[in-house]
Amino acid sequence: MKPFSSVVVITYWLSLSFYARAQVTTGSQKLAAFSKQKSMIQQSPYKTLKWRLIGPDNRSGRCVDVAGVTGNPNIMYAAFATGGLWKTEDVGVSWKPLFDQQATLSIGSIALAPSNPDVIYVGTGEANIFRASLPGIGVYRSSDGGKTFRHTGLQNTGTIARIVVHPKDPNIVYVAASGNEWSYNKDRGIYFSKDGGKTWKNILFVNEKTGCIDLVMDPSDPNTLFASMWNRIRRRWSDPVPEDGDHIYKTNDGGKNWKIINNGLPDTKYTGRIGIAVSHSNPNVVYAFVDDHEKKRDPRPGETDSYERQK
Known part of the structure; x- marks a missing residue:
């Protein structure tokens, strides 16, 4: 003893x-x-x-995405990191689970087709890269407001950060695949489907450790999209560290051609995840929320990081 x-x-x-x-x-x-x-x-x-909290009150994990129906404020969908997909039809008074019977409850992103809100795309696999994040198994589609779902492929993408649906055609969809959290894989980047997910084409690929972490469409031109690519692999012994290769890309032809637009952004050697948004009132205004790791000063004596580690 x-x-x-x-x-x-x-x-x-x-x-x-x-x-x-x-x-x-x-x-x-x-x-x-x-x-x-x-x-x-x-x-x-x-x-x-x-x-005020309107539920669901028995949710599991982080809420990763929400979506509402234009013209019907009673309906809203909420997706969770490990709790599946939920729907309310009475402005949040009551909720019902839609995804409990599927192969995974880890959700990364959801999107409703603007031209037909009964068409729902669900990207599985949380893309926030927590130690507790769980991988998904690709994309699901519902054509009846969430009553039934069918798996539409991309099962090796690991995590999905964003889904964007064409404003007039519910079968045209773009998927931002951020890839495996802990390991290299080729199923990353941006995927495109013109037949509702029956077939997919990778239209932007960088390398086996760089995935797409955000994707937005110009509200005035569906052929113009902005994509944020994140070069990261999480190790068991550390958080993702900055590596050169985190760029914002733009296409004006629906993804056939892309160009990097980094002018005015921090040095990509020190950047990490980048979130992007396009102004609806003025689509020429694009916002980028940049995770900047560039060293601004030397650490003070005894200063630690958020994990109480000496800097």
Whole structure:
């Protein structure tokens, strides 16, 4: 029993040493942050907006995507990282699961066809690259508002970050495949289907560790799309680290040709995930939310990262 006791004592001492080094947020810092939050709320254009939890109250994991039906505010869909797909038809008073009988409950993205909201595409496999993220098995399609689904392929894509459907043709669909979280694979990039998912074509591929993490369509021109490519593989011993190759691409011909548009963005040697959005009121305005890892200063003595590791 002595060796066991020694291990317990050493483990306990190490845990105390770890917490002793941890930087604790003081009460003054918390109050200052709360004061700043109140000030920001007062300046927000949404300060009068009131939120309440409307469910589903037995959800599992993170909510990764939501979608509503234009012209019918009663209907909304909510997708979860490990909890499948849910639907409400009474503005959130009650919810019902739609995906419990499918082969996976890990969802990455959902999209409704603007021309026919009964057509739903579900991309499986959460693309947020958490340690608890689960891979998916490709794309599903429903043609009856979620009553039934059929698997439409791309089962080796690992994770799917975004799905975009043509505004006038529900059979034309683009899929942003971000690939396996932990390993290399060829089934990454952007896939295109013109027959509702019966067949797919990869229209943008970079390499076996670079996937598409975001994809948006110009609301005034369905042939113009913007794609964000993320070069990353997660290792068991670390988070994804910045590697050169995180670019924004643009096409003006529906994906036949792509060009990199990085002018004005941080050095791609230090960037990570990039989120993109196009303004509906002025499609010439494109927003990019860039994960920038460029070193701005040297760490202070004893400074740690969010995992309490010395910098």
